[in-house]
Amino acid sequence: KAGVTQTPRYLIKTRGQQVTLSCSPISGHRSVSWYQQTPGQGLQFLFEYFSETQRNKGNFPGRFSGRQFSNSRSEMNVSTLELGDSALYLCASSLYSSYNEQFFGPGTRLTVL
Amino acid sequence: AQSVAQPEDQVNVAEGNPLTVKCTYSVSGNPYLFWYVQYPNRGLQFLLKYITGDNLVKGSYGFEAEFNKSQTSFHLKKPSALVSDSALYFCAVGTNRDDKIIFGKGTRLHILP
Numbered sequence: 001k002a003g004v005t006q007t008p009r010y011l012i013k014t015r016g017q018q019v020t021l022s023c024s025p026i027s028g029h030r031s032v033s034w035y036q037q038t039p040g041q042g043l044q045f046l047f048e049y050f051s052e053t054q055r056n057k058g059n060f061p062g063r064f065s066g067r068q069f070s071n072s073r074s075e076m077n078v079s080t081l082e083l084g085d086s087a088l089y090l091c092a093s094s095l096y097s098s099y100n101e102q103f104f105g106p107g108t109r110l111t112v113l
Numbered sequence: 114a115q116s117v118a119q120p121e122d123q124v125n126v127a128e129g130n131p132l133t134v135k136c137t138y139s140v141s142g143n144p145y146l147f148w149y150v151q152y153p154n155r156g157l158q159f160l161l162k163y164i165t166g167d168n169l170v171k172g173s174y175g176f177e178a179e180f181n182k183s184q185t186s187f188h189l190k191k192p193s194a195l196v197s198d199s200a201l202y203f204c205a206v207g208t209n210r211d212d213k214i215i216f217g218k219g220t221r222l223h224i225l226p
Contacts, residue, residue, distance in 0.1 A: 101159040
């Protein structure tokens with residue numbers, strides 16, 4: 001069974017731009033969660049989607065948004081990029097909930113210049 | 114709101130010695146507790162979880178964790194450390210199926226040959 005895939009793997013953007021990251025979960029998994037990983041803050045929860053609905057949201061500004069499609073694939077969008085948005089963005093899929101075992105993708109490394 | 118703390122940024126252990134990676138949590142209600150590991154260049158992987166039942170939970174790669182309700186702790190342990198155990202370890206906590214999972218900032222484990 002194929003694992004969680006994330007595209008692109010690396011991105012370089014400048015301040016003020018926007019970016020869209022994509023995540024394809026493991027086949028049959030309906031829950032997709034997004035996390036931001038930085039050396040100082042560790043792993044911070046962004047949001048979780050289940051059956052195209054946002055189930056939970058972390059404490060991030062409205063510039064961070066996401067969606068999930070009917071095939072469970074998910075996208076995350078960050079608008080008006082700031083230097084502090086530079087991070088590794090991880091997507092995780094699970095069968096029904098993040099309370100099940102989560103399978104993480106390799107991440108998208110975003111650098112904002 | 115729930116929170117989780119990993120009091121040690123780094124732990125150094127000699128190969129063959131027992132290891133402990135500490136985690137404490139704060140929740141309202143019964144906790145759901147998890148350990149994940151991030152190996153270099155291999156992404157985050159699930160190790161084990163505690164939902165209910167026995168306080169000693171066994172997981173992957175010979176790891177186990179002990180749930181201690183009175184001390185609100187969920188320390189990760191292994192009887193004999195391997196160099197290959199060197200990685201970044203994350204503890205995570207949730208409270209119920211409708212709430213988000215919160216990750217700690219991570220503890221870097223170095224196993225010295």
